[in-house]
Amino acid sequence: MKFRFCGDLDCPDWLLAEISTLSKLTSIKMKQLCGEVLKDLLTGDLNYEQVEKWTSARYEESDIKAAVAALAFIMSSAAKFNVDSDSLGNELQQLGLPKENVGSLCKVYSESLVQLQDSLKGRSLRVYKLDSVDWRVDYILSSSSLQDINEPSVQLKLTSTAGDSLAFSVDGDQFRVLLKDLKQARQLMENL
Structure with missing residues (x-):
């Protein structure tokens, strides 16, 4: 039952x-x-x-x-x-x-x-707030020729108010998907 x-x-x-x-x-x-x-x-x-x-x-x-x-x-x-x-x-x-x-x-x-x-x-749902977001864009040069530049890689480091940090890197496509997903999540949270 x-x-x-x-x-x-x-x-x-x-x-x-x-x-x-x-x-x-x-x-x-x-x-x-x-x-x-x-x-x-x-x-x-x-x-x-x-x-x-x-x-x-x-x-x-x-x-x-x-x-x-x-x-x-x-x-x-x-x-x-x-x-x-x-x-x-x-x-x-x-x-x-x-x-x-x-x-x-x-x-x-x-x-x-x-x-x-x-x-x-x-x-x-307790989520620590972000304390800081550090990022940089790295352009990786081809090893065969210094003139060929591969797609950029984005290095991200997120630090919470609790002191926890998470560092990761994503390529351009992954970064665009991440950014789109974060914008959608923010919009959903604002609608609540």
Whole structure:
């Protein structure tokens, strides 16, 4: 069976296994746990002591970590695929999560869907900015005659703000293709 929150794919087996763990939580504990997982998704700050305090009576440490991972996957994946809370709730009930727990999860999810999507977009494609681009054009002379000049070669060195550098050379045709592709990519990014 395909699920929207999984990108119209089958639900991962590990998540199916954790549904039974999540089913044992009360709806209040589920809401608290979802709130803490959501805070972790938004800020990267999970208060694990608090989570352990809420759940340690019923679960071992490995089960607690698995439940947190399952909730993080459900909420981030649903936000990634822009699944509304009603559809998410129906799909989670089909997987066997009790209605009360689904209601708690979906309430937390729906209240912060836009904020979660913005946070995920901000972290999705991190590319260091270019710090500098050094280039030069080399004309290679033929070894048989100093008067024959072969096509130029372009030497490029790109340095990022992180200090990484990449040096390479391309011939004239490759440089024209590279330049055209870079212009198209820039245009696509500006249209976003």
